[in-house]
Amino acid sequence: MSEIPPQAALEIRDLAKSFDRPAVDGLSLAVRAGEFYTLLGPNGAGKTTTLRMVTGLLKPDRGAISVFGVDVLADPVAAKQIMAWISDEPMIYDRLTPLEYLHFVAGLWGVEHATAEARARELIGWLGLAAHAQARCEGLSKGTRQKVALAGALVHEPRLIILDEPLTGLDAASARLVKNVLRERVAQGCSVVMTTHILEVAERMADRIGVMCDGRLVAEGTLQELQHQAGAGLATLEDTFLALVDSDRADGPIAA
Amino acid sequence: MTQAGTLAWFAQHETRLAWRDWSWLLSGGRRRRGYVIILGAVAFILFTHAFAYATLARSADFGAAPDKRLLVAIGGTLLLYWSLMLSQAMEAVTRAFYARGDLELILSSSASAERLFAVRIGAMAVSIAAMSLALAGPVINVLAWLGGAHWLAAYGVVIALAMAAVAISVLLTIGLFRMIGPKKTRLVAQIVAAVIGASFVIGVQLVAILSAGTLSRAVAFQSAAIVDRMPDPESLWWLPARAAMGNGPALTAVLALGIIALALVIRVGAPRFGELALAAGGVSRSAARNNRRSVGFRPRSPGQALRRKEWLLLLRDPWLMSQSLMQLLYLLPPFFLLSRMFYGEGHNTALLVPVLIMAAGQLAGGLAWLAISGEDAPDLIASAPVTAARVWGAKAEAVAGGVGIVFVPMAIGLAIVDPVAGVVTLVGLALAGVAATLIQFWFRAQVNRSLFRRRHVSSRIATFAEALSSILWAGAGAIGVVNLWPAIFPAALALLVLGGAWMLSPKRP
Numbered sequence: 168m169s170e171i172p173p174q175a176a177l178e179i180r181d182l183a184k185s186f187d188r189p190a191v192d193g194l195s196l197a198v199r200a201g202e203f204y205t206l207l208g209p210n211g212a213g214k215t216t217t218l219r220m221v222t223g224l225l226k227p228d229r230g231a232i233s234v235f236g237v238d239v240l241a242d243p244v245a246a247k248q249i250m251a252w253i254s255d256e257p258m259i260y261d262r263l264t265p266l267e268y269l270h271f272v273a274g275l276w277g278v279e280h281a282t283a284e285a286r287a288r289e290l291i292g293w294l295g296l297a298a299h300a301q302a303r304c305e306g307l308s309k310g311t312r313q314k315v316a317l318a319g320a321l322v323h324e325p326r327l328i329i330l331d332e333p334l335t336g337l338d339a340a341s342a343r344l345v346k347n348v349l350r351e352r353v354a355q356g357c358s359v360v361m362t363t364h365i366l367e368v369a370e371r372m373a374d375r376i377g378v379m380c381d382g383r384l385v386a387e388g389t390l391q392e393l394q395h396q397a398g399a400g401l402a403t404l405e406d407t408f409l410a411l412v413d414s415d416r417a418d419g420p421i422a423a
Numbered sequence: 424m425t426q427a428g429t430l431a432w433f434a435q436h437e438t439r440l441a442w443r444d445w446s447w448l449l450s451g452g453r454r455r456r457g458y459v460i461i462l463g464a465v466a467f468i469l470f471t472h473a474f475a476y477a478t479l480a481r482s483a484d485f486g487a488a489p490d491k492r493l494l495v496a497i498g499g500t501l502l503l504y505w506s507l508m509l510s511q512a513m514e515a516v517t518r519a520f521y522a523r524g525d526l527e528l529i530l531s532s533s534a535s536a537e538r539l540f541a542v543r544i545g546a547m548a549v550s551i552a553a554m555s556l557a558l559a560g561p562v563i564n565v566l567a568w569l570g571g572a573h574w575l576a577a578y579g580v581v582i583a584l585a586m587a588a589v590a591i592s593v594l595l596t597i598g599l600f601r602m603i604g605p606k607k608t609r610l611v612a613q614i615v616a617a618v619i620g621a622s623f624v625i626g627v628q629l630v631a632i633l634s635a636g637t638l639s640r641a642v643a644f645q646s647a648a649i650v651d652r653m654p655d656p657e658s659l660w661w662l663p664a665r666a667a668m669g670n671g672p673a674l675t676a677v678l679a680l681g682i683i684a685l686a687l688v689i690r691v692g693a694p695r696f697g698e699l700a701l702a703a704g705g706v707s708r709s710a711a712r713n714n715r716r717s718v719g720f721r722p723r724s725p726g727q728a729l730r731r732k733e734w735l736l737l738l739r740d741p742w743l744m745s746q747s748l749m750q751l752l753y754l755l756p757p758f759f760l761l762s763r764m765f766y767g768e769g770h771n772t773a774l775l776v777p778v779l780i781m782a783a784g785q786l787a788g789g790l791a792w793l794a795i796s797g798e799d800a801p802d803l804i805a806s807a808p809v810t811a812a813r814v815w816g817a818k819a820e821a822v823a824g825g826v827g828i829v830f831v832p833m834a835i836g837l838a839i840v841d842p843v844a845g846v847v848t849l850v851g852l853a854l855a856g857v858a859a860t861l862i863q864f865w866f867r868a869q870v871n872r873s874l875f876r877r878r879h880v881s882s883r884i885a886t887f888a889e890a891l892s893s894i895l896w897a898g899a900g901a902i903g904v905v906n907l908w909p910a911i912f913p914a915a916l917a918l919l920v921l922g923g924a925w926m927l928s929p930k931r932p
Contacts, residue, residue: 222805223805244808247808252803254802258800259803260736272807273722274723275804276808277808
């Protein structure tokens with residue numbers, strides 16, 4: 168596994184969480200500052216549980232999480248101040264307009280009003296939401312709602328953006344826009360951790376990829392490093408991913 | 424096996440869905456053993472019958488010949504029931520138009536949607552009749568026991584009234600669709616439902632206040648001034664009342680009218696239902712409304728952001744607005760009584776104080792549920808850099824603000840008439856509001872805001888504790904106005920209820 172600089176954007180050590188059975192089981196990983204990190208894994212691998220623990224939405228049974236050196240468990244408010252969380256289901260209010268929603272989120276993160284207003288206007292233009300800015304979110308399409316949620320995540324300029332399946336249900340144009348926004352944020356020094364089932368997205372966008380299975384990290388690295396770990400002759404990430412997961416599970420192959 | 428797509432097949436489908444819905448309602452959405460539900464139902468039946476007996480046993484001779492006074496009392500009570508049925512039916516019809524559920528699946532199939540809607544309109548009548556009979560049944564049974572089996576005819580009257588209520592509601596809603604379009608119909612229909620539900624109760628109370636200076640509806644029905652102004656006992660207006668008292672021809676006529684009204688509406692309404700439901704669906708799916716006046720949402724702190732968000736969401740929700748409007752409408756009679764006191768026509772503060780405290784407790788409970796359990800973006804709030812204590816604090820402040828806006832002006836008005844009553848009311852409002860909010864906080868569960876109508880189902884302990892606490896604080900207020908020390912007893916009981924609720928609430932890490 169790759170060596171991580173002293174102050175990682177995200178550092179997870181020996182993280183564990185059980186529900187009826189272990190969902191995350193002694194997970195350790197680190198994400199560099201300014202890195203685009205993608206977490207892959209079959210359904211039930213523990214990806215979402217991991218990210219929910221990182222964002223303070225779930226309490227781990229054991230382990231440590233730090234974001235830019237801030238201990239998430241000891242000082243959750245300080246850690247949340249520099250993070251943003253986006254899930255596959257946009258967390259927005261049907262009866263607020265996108266602009267009101269952005270002001271609300273900015274208020275939650277304590278962004279000064281004039282700054283919030285400027286950022287909100289900029290994000291609305293950037294994400295192509297100008298036509299809907301004054302319309303209530305209840306009538307917006309899934310893609311537009313996801314863009315509003317993304318704008319909400321960016322309005323307080325987080326240093327670490329955590330996304331759980333953000334491209335689910337988006338059309339090609341919306342998906343491309345979201346990917347472009349994330350790329351630009353990474354280019355500006357922001358760190359991104361994202362889960363996805365769309366392997367092509369991970370292949371094209373991620374600096375490094377982590378593969379989880381049964382609550383554990385079974386492989387990690389760049390695409391080339393993963394291919395090397397999986398063995399010779401695997402051309403695509405899909406082949407590599409399936410080989411890595413299959414080799415970890417004795418009970419049969421994983422559906423693509 | 425029933426042939427697919429037929430009326431009977433749709434009826435079977437609807438019955439299965441309705442049964443599962445009722446099971447969910449009875450079990451509170453949790454898996455429970457059948458005997459627990461049966462025991463609960465038996466306890467409810469025994470309690471309602473005992474209550475009906477206690478109320479009716481001391482009343483007049485039920486075997487006596489029907490005079491005008493009795494006809495007014497029965498006719499007035501039936502009209503009260505019917506206004507509530509009409510309100511419930513309006514809400515059910517509106518819900519049927521706007522809820523997506525399985526409508527798109529059925530409308531996109533080759534099955535006859537007309538048959539489905541015929542069944543659905545019929546099912547609404549059954550459901551409204553069942554709900555009304557759950558309330559009226561114990562009274563009818565006790566009347567039959569005390570006054571003779573002829574009172575059982577009242578069951579037929581309630582069923583006929585339910586059919587008429589559904590028929591009128593379908594016609595009204597279709598009329599609203601035609602007149603003002605699907606966009607406005609939902610809000611207007613919900614407000615009309617709330618107003619219909621409240622108007623007759625309020626009207627009778629206003630008459631009671633004017634004639635006797637009291638909120639009692641029974642007094643209004645027995646008042647000589649009212650009885651004298653009513654039509655003669657031979658009038659056709661008394662047909663339902665006569666039918667309820669066991670008059671065979673009257674019962675046949677009332678039942679026939681109900682069946683004909685419902686059948687005609689099914690014949691006329693069912694073919695249009697699909698077209699209107701699609702139009703209603705188009706409202707929620709259509710492009711969002713633009714150029715709406717944006718509210719100045721300029722929070723200076725996370726707490727302020729949360730408070731403003733709660734108020735804005737409440738103000739923009741037509742259904743919740745109609746529910747709140749309903750609660751406000753019920754406050755009109757006490758408000759009227761208050762103005763009457765203000766102008767010196769008798770002091771009846773002991774009656775007004777508990778009404779305000781009780782209503783404040785109920786409103787606080789509803790608002791607290793919306794703010795705490797009905798949070799639409801819980802992950803967003805949980806991932807914000809704000810401590811949980813600050814989040815809950817801001818939500819409690821939002822609830823207090825909502826309750827304060829409604830009730831504090833009335834308490835101040837009361838204080839002008841009677842300073843002691845005003846102070847007691849203010850203290851009672853605060854205590855009942857805080858208690859209801861705490862109960863909702865302890866029993867919080869993440870659910871969709873749209874389930875507000877069924878919030879009582881999510882925790883029966885919370886519902887019971889909230890109602891009991893509001894009643895006890897209201898009782899403490901009523902006693903406190905007259906004599907402060909005895910008020911300590913209901914207040915202590917209210918604190919015990921609060922303590923019990925806390926002990927029974929789900930433990931959280």
